[in-house]
Amino acid sequence: MAAEPGSNQSVERALTVLRALAAGRTELRVSDVAKATGLGLSTSSRLLATLEGMGFVDRDPVSGLYRLGxxxxxLGGAVLNSHPVHREARQTAQDLAAELGLGVNVAVRRGDRLFYLLNFEGRQAPRPFVLAGQYNPLHATGLGKALLTGLTGEERRALLPAAALHAYTHRTVTTHDQLDDEITRAAGRGYATEVEELALGRACVAAPIRDGSGTVVAALSVSGPLSAIDLPNREAGLVRVVIEAADSVSINLGYVGPAHVVPHQAGAPEVVS
Structure with missing residues (x-):
């Protein structure tokens, strides 16, 4: 792990240790942390002890293994509570999950991946882990495609080189020509779908969320097992509620809709919001 020019190496190392613990699904040994971060054993041990003393890391007294504190x-709650999309989308997403019994997710784009701001799981779409704070690829998810509707084809190619379009299943879109078609379709109808492109047996419907300037700043999706989503029979109904929910959040963020043309009394067109 090389420090960036002008960075504080101790802070960077400590954050790297926290990221290693966050990436692990299980508790880690000091040697695991050292291997994941590229730091020495003594440095890793010292950093873990310091973070433990500050409450950011917990150590099991029996096994000696470390996990996030x-x-x-x-800290995470404070970050989410201060994020405008999270504030405006939380109740809408929670209500929708309860109504449909499916998973409802809200994500933003961070670089070349999507980041889950929140998720609620309905009774038909349980998960054994929390999605909030996790990352997923843009090209293989309905949320990602909805987020990508805010970019041009050139911007998408600059953001996602061809080599980045990994295949997660046999259904994953793996070329920019295919992705262009998907994004054009999503932009035209106002929603994106994903069927077994990231994980087999799961599907989702997603719509973009816009801020007051009209920029796509987030996306909202309904997701779950294929049998629960049942797109052949439920797509129209799910699309309606997903778009309505995304539009509701957009309105709360100040979005007033695209400009449209209405006639003056004299007959000359006038552009209004």
Missing amino acids: LDMVS
């Missing part, structure tokens, strides 16, 4: 939840 509960004080990280306080």
Whole structure:
């Protein structure tokens, strides 16, 4: 791990340790942390002890293994509570998950991936882990395609080189020509779908969320097992509620809709919002 020019190496190393713990699905040994971060054993041990003392890392007293500490939840909660999309989307997403019994997710784009701001799981779409804070690819998800409707084809190619369009299943879109078709279709009808492109047996419907300037700043999706989503029979109904939910969040963020033309009394067109 090389420090960036002008960065504080100790801070960078500590954050790298936290990221290693966040990436692990299980508790880690000091040697695991050292391997994941590229730091020495003594450095890793010292950093873990410091982070433990500050409450950001917990150590199991029996096994000696490390995991993220509960004080990280306080930081994460503060971040989410201050994020405008999270504030405006939380209740809408929670209500929709309860109504449909499916998973409802809201994500933003961070670089070349999507980042889950929140998710609620309905009774038909349970998960054994929390999606909030996780990353997923843009090209292989309905949320990602909805987010990509805010970019031009040239911008998408600059953001996602061809080599980045990995195949996660046999259904994944893996070329920019295919992705262009998907994004054009999504932009034209106002929603994107994904069927077994990221994981077999799952599907989703997603719509973009816009801010007051009309920029796509997030996306909202309904997701779950194929049998629960049942797109052949439920697509129209799911699309309606997903678009309505995304539009509701957009309105709360200040979006007033695209400009449209209405006639003056004298007959000359006037562009209004």
